[in-house]
Amino acid sequence: MNAKKFMKSAKSNWSKAKRTYMCRTLEDVVKAYRACTTRSEERALVKKESAHIRDLFREGDKAFRRRNVAKLLFFHMNGYEIDFGMTECIKLCASNKYKDKRIAYLGLMILVDESEDILMLITNSLQTDLHSHDVNIVSLALNLLSDMASVEMVRDLLPEIDRHLHSTVPYIRKKAALAAVRAVRKLTPDETSSILDAIPHLFESKSSGMYISAAALVSTLCKKGTLDMHVFQTRVVPVVIEVCSNYLLRERSHGSSASVSKASVKSPGVHVKLLSAMRLMLNVGLLDQHRDRVYELLTVIATTTESKTLSGCSVLYECVRAIIAMNPDQALWDTSISVLVNFLLHKEATVRYIGLQELISVADIRGTDALLQIDGVKSKVLSSLSESDPTMRKRAAEVVYRSTNDSNCEEMVSALLDYVEKSKLPGLLRMDVGRLSPCWKNAQPQMIGRLICL
Numbered sequence: 349m350n351a352k353k354f355m356k357s358a359k360s361n362w363s364k365a366k367r368t369y370m371c372r373t374l375e376d377v378v379k380a381y382r383a384c385t386t387r388s389e390e391r392a393l394v395k396k397e398s399a400h401i402r403d404l405f406r407e408g409d410k411a412f413r414r415r416n417v418a419k420l421l422f423f424h425m426n427g428y429e430i431d432f433g434m435t436e437c438i439k440l441c442a443s444n445k446y447k448d449k450r451i452a453y454l455g456l457m458i459l460v461d462e463s464e465d466i467l468m469l470i471t472n473s474l475q476t477d478l479h480s481h482d483v484n485i486v487s488l489a490l491n492l493l494s495d496m497a498s499v500e501m502v503r504d505l506l507p508e509i510d511r512h513l514h515s516t517v518p519y520i521r522k523k524a525a526l527a528a529v530r531a532v533r534k535l536t537p538d539e540t541s542s543i544l545d546a547i548p549h550l551f552e553s554k555s556s557g558m559y560i561s562a563a564a565l566v567s568t569l570c571k572k573g574t575l576d577m578h579v580f581q582t583r584v585v586p587v588v589i590e591v592c593s594n595y596l597l598r599e600r601s602h603g604s605s606a607s608v609s610k611a612s613v614k615s616p617g618v619h620v621k622l623l624s625a626m627r628l629m630l631n632v633g634l635l636d637q638h639r640d641r642v643y644e645l646l647t648v649i650a651t652t653t654e655s656k657t658l659s660g661c662s663v664l665y666e667c668v669r670a671i672i673a674m675n676p677d678q679a680l681w682d683t684s685i686s687v688l689v690n691f692l693l694h695k696e697a698t699v700r701y702i703g704l705q706e707l708i709s710v711a712d713i714r715g716t717d718a719l720l721q722i723d724g725v726k727s728k729v730l731s732s733l734s735e736s737d738p739t740m741r742k743r744a745a746e747v748v749y750r751s752t753n754d755s756n757c758e759e760m761v762s763a764l765l766d767y768v769e770k771s772k773l774p775g776l777l778r779m780d781v782g783r784l785s786p787c788w789k790n791a792q793p794q795m796i797g798r799l800i801c802l
Contacts, residue, residue: 371404371412372397377419381426394428405436413440414451421455434459434466441473446484449477453492462496471501478508483517490523494530502531506539513546518553525550525561529568537572544569544579548587556618559595563621570628581634588629589638592622597648616659623649623666630673643680646671650683655690661699664691668706672713685710685722692728697737704732704743711750719751726751726759733767741767 372380377397384390401416409416417440420433433455440452460467470492477489490512493505502509509531512524528543543565550562566588569580596619626642629635635642649667654660664687671684688710691703707729711719719725729751732744745767752760 371400371415372419374415374418374422378422381422390426394423394426398423398428398430402432405432414443414448417451417455421451421458424458430459438466438469438473441470446482446488449485449488453488457492457495460496462498467496467498468500471504474501474505475508478505478512483520486512486520487523490520490527494523494526497527497530497534499534502534503539506531506535510542510546513543514549518555518558521550521553522555522558522561525558525565529561529565532565532568532572537576541576541579544576544584547584551587551591556615559591559618560621563618563625566625567621567628570625570632570634573632577634581637585629585634585638588625589635589641592626593641593645596622596645616663619649619663620666623663623670627666627670627673630670635674639674639676642670642674643676646674646676647680647683650680650687655687655694655699658696658699661691661694661696661702665702665706672706672709675713681710681714682722685719685725689722689724689728692732697735697740700732700735701737701740701743704729704740704747707747708743708750711747716751716753719747720753720756726756730759730763733763 377393380393381390384393397419401420404412404416413436417433417436420430420436424430424433437452437455437459440448440455443449443452456467456470474489474492477485480486480489490509493502493509497505509524509527512520513528515521515524528540528546532540532543547562547565550558550565553559566584626635626645630642646667650664650671653663653667655664668684668687671680674680685707688703688706691699691706694700694703707719707725729744729747733741733748735741735744745764748760748764
């Protein structure tokens with residue numbers, strides 16, 4: 349009897365040792381998964397490996413916890429349910445090793461939603477990591493806060509975010525700015541009022557990544573809507589205007605060795621983010637005292653940026669949106685319309701669509717005459733009615749509706765009738781013909797006959 353118990357115990361110990369010391373690496377599992385030729389083989393492999401991992405978790409294994417969590421994340425990325433890995437990710441957060449924390453935080457960002465209560469279990473670990481002397485560990489904690497922190501977590505850890513916004517390490521300030529974006533979205537303006545004081549400090553760093561993070565924070569504050577306007581105008585707006593002028597004007601001509609150049613535009617991502625922040629500040633009336641500098645800045649960008657490349661088009665698109673938000677004099681409006689007309693000649697369909705969409709916005713604000721006084725607008729819009737993409741044709745038809753008046757009614761209506769006849773969707777015209785009803789009195793009888801025949 350004792351011999352049977354001994355053999356049973358020996359088998360159990362051998363099985364446990366085999367599982368422990370024969371744990372496959374992530375690379376081996378990936379190779380085995382890719383070697384599977386059928387779906388059933390993949391499921392069998394995942395089932396077997398998941399059972400092995402579950403046994404190790406049940407036995408409290410620590411030596412291969414990071415490796416096993418990484419394998420579970422791989423299975424999850426391929427569509428398999430691995431809910432039992434959430435708890436192990438939280439346990440792995442308590443490790444002092446950077447490699448363990450990296451996998452743990454990655455797993456939480458993939459597996460856990462911000463609404464789940466289990467996320468509150470890592471608040472203490474985040475608090476500890478935010479006080480770490482290792483820059484990499486602090487950045488991991490700030491990454492998780494910026495990605496999925498709940499309201500309670502942000503409220504509890506907001507003092508730590510404020511502290512890191514004034515860090516002497518630019519890399520930490522950049523991560524803290526993104527965490528502050530999350531805080532502004534989740535908390536009330538009164539709770540996040542201290543963040544305004546840190547924005548000028550954020551723009552002191554001249555790195556592209558820091559500018560992008562700081563611009564994202566400014567944009568989020570503007571979107572929130574309930575700002576302390578006096579504090580924002582006195583402390584933040586002058587700094588943002590100075591940075592935009594220096595970077596968007598001087599860096600375009602000189603640049604730096606660290607700039608990411610796309611054709612003629614250096615660091616287009618930074619240009620887009622800064623222009624977007626400027627547009628949102630214009631929307632809430634924060635730049636009324638700096639209209640002359642903004643006017644000069646937008647004029648230079650609109651007239652010197654090439655539209656041949658997608659990077660240049662992205663910068664010009666944000667520039668046009670800022671001009672629309674600014675509602676300037678006619679000269680800058682004409683410049684923006686000329687930019688949009690050039691978009692209609694671009695080889696990329698997305699750029700042409702954006703050009704049509706923004707022409708609609710311009711027509712709604714400035715009226716029909718603002719479009720028609722620019723040479724080439726009418727002909728290029730009418731040519732867009734022949735696009736192969738139906739969404740493009742629909743946008744072009746919208747521009748035609750807004751560009752029709754008594755002087756061009758015959759040409760516009762004829763083009764619309766051709767468009768409807770070719771599309772074989774007469775219902776489109778019946779819905780929108782009312783828009784052109786004031787012009788039908790000048791239409792030729794044959795056009796009215798074509799409409800009746802539809």
